Every structure is written in structure tokens, then in C-alpha cells.
Amino acid sequence: MEKATHQQTKAHNRNLVLKTIFEHEAISRAEIARKTQLTRATVSELVNELLTEGIVEEVGTGASIGGKSPILLSLVPDSRFLIGVNLGQDNFIASVVNLRGEIKETIESPALRHNPDETLALVIDMLESLLQKQWKPIVGIGIGAPGLIHTRQGMVLRAVNLDWENFPLAHLLEERFHMPVSILNDSQATAIGEFVYGKHVSSGNLIVVNIRHGIGAGILINGRLFQGDGSAAGEIGHVVVNPQGDVCRCGKRGCLETIASAGAVLRRTGVASLSEALERWENGNSGMQAVVAEAGNALGEALAHLVGALNIHHIVLTGEMTRFGEPWLESVRHAMQKAAFHPLVEDTRLEIGMLDYRACILGAAAFMVLEDYDLLFLQEH
């Protein structure tokens, strides 16, 4: 029975061991065996491979519990690199990231909008310039983009700010750069970034709501991004919350985005930039304060639906709107608590994210590894 499932079992176990090492600063072989429920012999064999690949190293000895002190293993953070990209509304940002989520180098460019080809050319230029730096080997490119993305197909289905429609971005970049490329919605990428690197204590389930020019969410279930049947899970910005509300860029009236987004705050107050809006708000401008409070309120009511549907105890808010800080967060929390079922919401923690714009970049890069640790093995490519 062992023979033919050997390859499968081995790949499975190797992923398990690597995942366990990823999740710890330093860990002994014995502890890995305990956590993975594999034998010490199996763990040793797999760890040897990781040592040979240079992904893991021995970093000293841990506390002894009776016998000799165990040797501790740790990731070699700079043994592999990934590129994470955030194709944002106003700016494109691309970074080289190591295995610990440390950003090594970042380049940035205003988002061009002349035509789809120029946008692609800009992305390629940015990637080429990063690939020429000293960070080697780079094993994959992960991209977060606003709009409707089909991750499995590697397609941007629709992204207004990029002028792309049914655009096979991942495929085009893979052909160009001869390495794996993945693409996912920017709010989903942000959610992964906060989950993996945000130092939140979490059950494995997490909701991250990203409130910027638009609004989107990312949902982690049992430690993995849940994308739904069409890759668009978390696309909550265009749910109508007030049928008599303002016209939305999607064509409907009163979508959540028309009240609760940073874009809505600017539009409704006639202010040109978020910095200016923040200044007015800090100076006690009552019109601005009312609009920001209304934005928080609408968001909180929408969160009540997520609390009921998912009963996930931890919600993190990210994006430019979080610059309105604690008073805004309090209006969100108050509205959420008022609109949600008390026994569910009383255990729900709501907080602002830790990583700002970096969450998307780190999450887009981490997604690739989490979905397939094999990416890290050079000898098999």
C-alpha cells in the first residue's frame, strides 16, 4: 500500500513540514514531528531536503527537556524572493519580498490610463527593473489588482482603473518572465497579508475589509483565502444599502461604496484629496465629521451582515479610510453592534490593520507560496 502513494504522501508531508517551519521563528525536529504528527524519521528526511535546498538552516539549540538540547531550525529568510505587486487606483507599487515578508526593494509609478497595452508595458517595465536587482533567486510574481479577477484563469475580468477587460495578465507575464505568476483581487491580497504578517491572533478565520476609493473584503477560512465560485468573494462594495442613494460608478444607486468609501467622502464633501479631508475633519469641520460618521455607520451596518453570515470573530479594517482612526472606527463598531445579533457580535473583535499598503503586496506574494510550497524547490523546476 505504501509504494504508489509514496510520491503523493511525500509532497503532502513536505508541505506540512515547510508550513510548520514557516509558522515558527525557530523549531526543533521533535516539535515539528509533534505538530505534524509525522515520525521523527520522516521529519528528518524532509528537513534534510530543505537544508540541501538552502530554504532552512540550523540556528542553535533550544531548551533541553531531559535529554540533549534540540537543534532548532529556521527559515532562511533571504533564500528565496518573490515579487508582490499592487496595481492600485492611483499608483502601481511593486516590491521584492523575502520568505519572512520583509520588503527588500520597492518601486512605484503613477498608474497610467492611456490604453491596455501601455498599462501592461508599465507593469513589465517595473517587473524587469526589480528582476535586475541583486535579490536572487526570485521564484514567483504575485499581483493584487482592484476589480473582478479570475484567479484560476489568471484573468483580469474587469478593472475600470486599468482599462483591462478579460485580460490574461498572468499568462502574458508568465510567458515573458518564465516563472509562476498569480493574480488576485487587491482586497483579497490585503486580507492574506494581514492574516500572515499582521500579528493578529486568529482562529484561522479572518475577515479583512479594505476601504479605499472603493470597498472590498477578503475572507480567510481555516487559514486559506476563500474566493467563492467566481473568485469574487468579498466584493461587498456594490451591494445596495440605500436604494434612494447616489448613483454609483457601477450604474446602480446607493451601493455601499457611495456612502462608506474614501471616494464617497471626497465626492460628498467636494474635497479634492484625502489629506485635505483629514485636515478639515481634524479641525472639527462639522460637515466633514457628519459625512465621515455616516460613512462609518453604513460600513458598520454592512459588517452586521457579515457577522451573521460567517460568525467570524475577528474583523480587520484596512485602506485609506482607516486614516480617520479611532473616532471613525468607533462609529463603525457602534453601527455594527446595533445592527448585528448580540450573541454573535459580542465576541467579534474589530480593529484597524497593521500593515497599510504593504498588506496587499505581502499578501499577493504570500498567496503564491501558501497555495504551493513547491514553488520554493529549485531543483524540481
Add this chain to the structure above:
Amino acid sequence: MEKATHQQTKAHNRNLVLKTIFEHEAISRAEIARKTQLTRATVSELVNELLTEGIVEEVGTGASIGGKSPILLSLVPDSRFLIGVNLGQDNFIASVVNLRGEIKETIESPALRHNPDETLALVIDMLESLLQKQWKPIVGIGIGAPGLIHTRQGMVLRAVNLDWENFPLAHLLEERFHMPVSILNDSQATAIGEFVYGKHVSSGNLIVVNIRHGIGAGILINGRLFQGDGSAAGEIGHVVVNPQGDVCRCGKRGCLETIASAGAVLRRTGVASLSEALERWENGNSGMQAVVAEAGNALGEALAHLVGALNIHHIVLTGEMTRFGEPWLESVRHAMQKAAFHPLVEDTRLEIGMLDYRACILGAAAFMVLEDYDLLFLQEH
């Protein structure tokens, strides 16, 4: 490396093989091997165990593809039985169910509400009477109950109609009957029932919304019930959808239940029973029709939030409200489409469930097996 993971691998593979047989009317060893990616030798060894246990039998030969005709395997439907229970608002129903979800025997009793102990005594009476029938062996009891349930703890946290609060129902019944007992929310159980036995074509993801006296939902993700961090995922009935609305039994105003539930329709029209409400509605009573349409509308708007959050393409509606049939369904669909983001909702199919009240019973029973196929192995208990 094979040695010590053997037990684990074997349990995993046995579950895989049994799951595959469960999912097919009849299937050959070769086909099982193909689907599970296990070797034929492994599959044969595991199938032999299942034959010995009597859970599986050979049922004839399939079409040959070149060589000799393959022997087909099938579940022995009556080799094991489970009891499924629905502790409903007005009635308790308990059934003996076989491995194909066929209901063998059902008993029913009006739900008593004198005190928690009498309620428990009634449940025990019903179970005892079923356990005395000819259906043997019965390997587990699965219960669906309205209210807040903590499945892992086996607790009814709060269930107004049962007078139970923090009540360790599963534990008490396990002690009494010496077999595994699980308890979950009735709408979650209903969702599993529709998923497994409802003959819906599905991606592995499914939302089932159960609209009866109250409203609850169950969400399947990758073929498994998602319960969230507190077992209460799908508890959407007490999300406020109209802050100026009627007072709800939960104490708040304007919960979804106060507009969209069957209970709301009766209360708002002053009609005593759903049959009477249906009669008026069928006779074209305009007041009744307006209230039912408004109920459908509110539900549709709430579904738009689920569509955005989860992007699951298939939503099934169950419960007494579905007796209002196609016109009501159309009002739900219309409101959902109006309130949801078009690219997401255009691929979302909305339909009425197949199994009526049986979904809860079948789902509560199936949940036990799906979570742990080992339940079926008598020799190891």
C-alpha cells in the same frame, strides 16, 4: 518514512475511498483508484475491509473498456442506520435513516414547553422508541435544533422554543444511549441535507436559507458545513434591515425576521396559521399579497449581501415560506438581483429546496458520517 504514518495514511485513504463510494450509485475499484489517485492495490485492500464490514457490496459488472468487465461496488444502504432529529418550533420529528438517506421510520410529537427537563424526557422517549424498532445497527444520533448551538461542545446555548440554555444535550444523550450524538443548528442541518440528498448540481459550495417561523442559513464550503468561530454561521435572521421596523423577539427593531419570515407574515396580517395565509393569498387577498411580496423583497435584499460576501453561485431556499412558491420566489429573486452587484449575481442560481422538512433530519444524520466515516466501522468501536 512509510512505517509510522501508516495508520494515519490508512485512515485518510479509507475515508477517501468510502466518500467516493458514497458519492456514486455504483463504481468499480479502477474508477475509485482514478478518482482518489490511490493505487489499485490500496483501493482493493481498503475495499476488502469495507466488504468484510458489510458496508459495501459487489452489485454486478460495468461496461468493459477493452479488458474484462469491471465489478461494480455499491453502498449497502441498510447496513447501518442513523437517527436524525428535528427539534422544530411546533413539532419534534425523529427518523431512522439509512446510508442512502432513505427514511425508514418516523415519529413525531408536539413540542412541549413546560420545562427543560420535560423537553429532554420527551426527546429521550422518542429516541428510545426508535431504538427499539428493527433497524440495526444504529450507529449515531444527529440533532438539528433552532437557536444558538455550539456543535463542538455539544451544547444548546440558547433555544427559546426549547427552554434550554447552555444545555449539554449531546453529552446527556451520549451517556444515556452509548453512541455518538451530534447537535447543530436546524438551518445548518437543512443545508447539509439539501447539499447531500437534494440532487442539486453544485460546485461544493452552497448557501441554503431556511425561512420558517424564524430565518437561518447554512453555508457549505468545499463540501463541508462552515460554522464560523462560534458555530453560528448563517444566523442571518437577526440582522437589522429596517431600524424603524417592528420589535423582534430578540429585543431589537427591524430584524430580517420581522419582515421576511413566515412568523412575520402571520403577525403582520393577523392570520392564525400558514394554511389560512396561503388560502387568502391564493384567493388574491391584496393585503396578504403585499405582505408576502414585502417579505420576499426583504429576503432578496439580504441575499444580495451573501452574494457579495461569498460569491457562491447556488442558493437554495427552504422552510414554510417556500409554500408561497414561484411568485414569492420571483419577488426574492428580483430584489436580490436589484441589490446585488450585477457581474456576481448574474451567475447566481436561486431555487426552492427539494426535501422540505426532511432536509433537516437527513442533514443532521449525514453530518455525523461526513465528519467522521469511522463511525460506520463496528469492529473498531
